[in-house]
Amino acid sequence: MDIVIxxxxxxxxxxxxxxxxxxxxxxxxxxxxxxxxxxxxxxxxIKTTSDELLxxxxxxxxxxxxGIGAPNASSKNGTIENASNLVWKGSVPILEKLKERMxxxxxxxxxxxxxxxxxxxxxxxxxxxxxIVITLGTGFGAGIVTNGQLVDGYDGFAGELGHVDMTIGxxxxxxLGVKGGLxxxxxxxxxxxxxxxxxxxxxxxxxxxxVAYNDLHGEDITKAAEEGDEIALKAFDYTANIMGLALANFxxxxxxxxxxxxxxxxxxxKWILEPLEKYFNEYLLEVYKGKVNIMLSSMEGKTAAICGAxxxxxxxxx
Amino acid sequence: MDIVIxxxxxxxxxxxxxxxxxxxxxxxxxxxxxxxxxxxxxxxxIKTTSDELLxxxxxxxxxxxxGIGAPNASSKNGTIENASNLVWKGSVPILEKLKERMxxxxxxxxxxxxxxxxxxxxxxxxxxxxxIVITLGTGFGAGIVTNGQLVDGYDGFAGELGHVDMTIGxxxxxxLGVKGGLxxxxxxxxxxxxxxxxxxxxxxxxxxxxVAYNDLHGEDITKAAEEGDEIALKAFDYTANIMGLALANFxxxxxxxxxxxxxxxxxxxKWILEPLEKYFNEYLLEVYKGKVNIMLSSMEGKTAAICGAxxxxxxxxx
Numbered sequence: 001m002d003i004v005i006x007x008x009x010x011x012x013x014x015x016x017x018x019x020x021x022x023x024x025x026x027x028x029x030x031x032x033x034x035x036x037x038x039x040x041x042x043x044x045x046i047k048t049t050s051d052e053l054l055x056x057x058x059x060x061x062x063x064x065x066x067g068i069g070a071p072n073a074s075s076k077n078g079t080i081e082n083a084s085n086l087v088w089k090g091s092v093p094i095l096e097k098l099k100e101r102m103x104x105x106x107x108x109x110x111x112x113x114x115x116x117x118x119x120x121x122x123x124x125x126x127x128x129x130x131x132i133v134i135t136l137g138t139g140f141g142a143g144i145v146t147n148g149q150l151v152d153g154y155d156g157f158a159g160e161l162g163h164v165d166m167t168i169g170x171x172x173x174x175x176l177g178v179k180g181g182l183x184x185x186x187x188x189x190x191x192x193x194x195x196x197x198x199x200x201x202x203x204x205x206x207x208x209x210x211v212a213y214n215d216l217h218g219e220d221i222t223k224a225a226e227e228g229d230e231i232a233l234k235a236f237d238y239t240a241n242i243m244g245l246a247l248a249n250f251x252x253x254x255x256x257x258x259x260x261x262x263x264x265x266x267x268x269x270k271w272i273l274e275p276l277e278k279y280f281n282e283y284l285l286e287v288y289k290g291k292v293n294i295m296l297s298s299m300e301g302k303t304a305a306i307c308g309a310x311x312x313x314x315x316x317x318x
Numbered sequence: 319m320d321i322v323i324x325x326x327x328x329x330x331x332x333x334x335x336x337x338x339x340x341x342x343x344x345x346x347x348x349x350x351x352x353x354x355x356x357x358x359x360x361x362x363x364i365k366t367t368s369d370e371l372l373x374x375x376x377x378x379x380x381x382x383x384x385g386i387g388a389p390n391a392s393s394k395n396g397t398i399e400n401a402s403n404l405v406w407k408g409s410v411p412i413l414e415k416l417k418e419r420m421x422x423x424x425x426x427x428x429x430x431x432x433x434x435x436x437x438x439x440x441x442x443x444x445x446x447x448x449x450i451v452i453t454l455g456t457g458f459g460a461g462i463v464t465n466g467q468l469v470d471g472y473d474g475f476a477g478e479l480g481h482v483d484m485t486i487g488x489x490x491x492x493x494l495g496v497k498g499g500l501x502x503x504x505x506x507x508x509x510x511x512x513x514x515x516x517x518x519x520x521x522x523x524x525x526x527x528x529v530a531y532n533d534l535h536g537e538d539i540t541k542a543a544e545e546g547d548e549i550a551l552k553a554f555d556y557t558a559n560i561m562g563l564a565l566a567n568f569x570x571x572x573x574x575x576x577x578x579x580x581x582x583x584x585x586x587x588k589w590i591l592e593p594l595e596k597y598f599n600e601y602l603l604e605v606y607k608g609k610v611n612i613m614l615s616s617m618e619g620k621t622a623a624i625c626g627a628x629x630x631x632x633x634x635x636x
Contacts, residue, residue: 257472
């Protein structure tokens with residue numbers, strides 16, 4: 001049985017799974033990224049976790065390679081560069097160092113670009129030539145496909161839309177210090193920041209008056225919205241407004257057929273989606289109206305990123 | 319001799335030329351677009367102008383086809399739709415109607431996309447796979463190339479970046495009524511609007527205190543800057559600031575190797591380019607620094623748009 005090892009390097013978790021040719025993740029595992037601040041230890045951990053997964057299969061698999069999705073990864077250089085959500089600083093030659101441990105075909109790509117490949121091979125974008133995957137986790141990532149091809153950019157760093165400045169003037173700082181950067185507003189983290197902002201702006205009561213930033217969790221914000229908590233509702237509306245404008249702007253760039261959303265923020269369901277649809281259509285240029293879908297990824301949340309990473313190797317097979 | 323008819327439909331002028339396989343415009347002519355408010359009269363005028371040009375050649379040419387660049391043109395539909403700078407409203411089936419008059423292979427495309435094709439075939443982008451052409455005339459247009467291919471979008475309307483909203487909140491309205499739209503600031507027209515804005519904001523003396531909006535011309539603004547007119551200098555700085563931010567944002571989208579600028583505003587030379595370079599590098603994400611060039615089109619200004627339009631047909635020849 002042919003399989004591909006998919007590795008999703010996230011700011012919080014590193015997920016590893018074995019993916020078959022239909023995009024099914026047969027087995028998976030994860031560990032906390034921050035527990036391995038030393039790069040060599042971290043890469044050893046990827047190796048041992050992969051080995052454990054491989055040994056757990058009943059049939060001995062034929063390993064085609066290893067695909068890796070990571071923030072700020074350059075597919076062309078095989079590196080992760082200045083990722084604000086990871087502890088290793090500067091330019092990390094991750095592909096080269098992992099190859100020393102695992103001798104097999106290997107590719108690395110920006111996590112959102114990998115997710116876009118996954119959607120194209122295994123998910124909701126099988127029939128699409130022009131679409132954008134948006135990942136809404138710790139940060140805001142984008143994987144852009146035009147003319148049926150992933151947009152990599154001159155140097156492999158296309159799609160860093162989380163650091164697009166949405167404000168002429170003064171805005172929140174992203175992890176990379178970009179003023180007004182999109183992901184400072186539109187991401188799971190951005191929503192938490194907005195919960196604080198709304199409490200600073202309005203004097204209304206809220207369950208969050210008793211919760212510190214580090215104790216804030218996305219699911220609690222969703223629950224609060226369901227209970228009618230005004231701060232939560234205002235926070236979703238504010239997030240959706242900026243996101244609606246951003247997606248309308250992105251439409252003017254490559255005119256995708258659809259935006260496919262995934263990641264923690266999408267777990268808030270209608271609380272983010274309904275105002276998002278409203279603002280998006282309000283901002284969308286007339287010529288695009290009715291032509292651009294916003295949809296949730298149909299891939300299973302827990303394995304979508306792993307399957308996206310594995311798609312880097314699967315797309316090269318015939 | 320093989321030639322292609324190139325037609326550039328602009329808000330002010332319609333330019334027509336005959337272009338050989340090296341991108342040389344052999345003869346050209348123009349007329350004022352607004353003198354033909356009736357679409358049929360306008361298309362007749364394109365036909366007669368083309369015929370005159372063809373007859374002016376000493377050798378009888380072999381006509382391969384006609385390429386058309388126009389604002390808000392859809393390559394997929396063969397239409398111009400809701401172009402704010404043209405008098406014909408709604409969806410104009412220009413390709414179909416022109417074919418009734420000129421029976422030959424014909425393609426239409428957004429003018430900036432056509433310009434990008436022209437740069438790829440004949441100009442400074444011959445060796446590039448990822449670049450963006452920016453046209454700075456009455457409006458702000460963008461022709462985006464990734465993976466060596468023009469980005470058309472799902473429906474042929476990619477690259478409408480002039481209507482990207484650069485402000486969360488309140489901004490100038492574009493011709494399409496988009497609040498804060500980029501071309502309301504960054505275009506030959508935007509610069510004129512900024513000359514008024516600066517006079518409203520500052521009380522300093524300026525030669526423009528005696529000039530009404532309709533009498534403002536780009537070359538006078540350049541001349542004023544050369545003479546140290548503070549309003550002109552502030553206007554260039556303000557324009558360059560917004561443009562620098564926009565180009566830095568666009569870089570995060572497709573990571574082009576270069577931005578190639580053309581159109582009226584570029585005639586202001588260093589007055590726009592020097593502050594643009596400064597702001598662009600200030601806003602650019604660290605990971606892109608030193609990797610993205612801003613350059614002027616090397617194509618001859620008067621015929622660049624015609625050659626771009628002709629490139630629509632030339633790119634299909636082998």
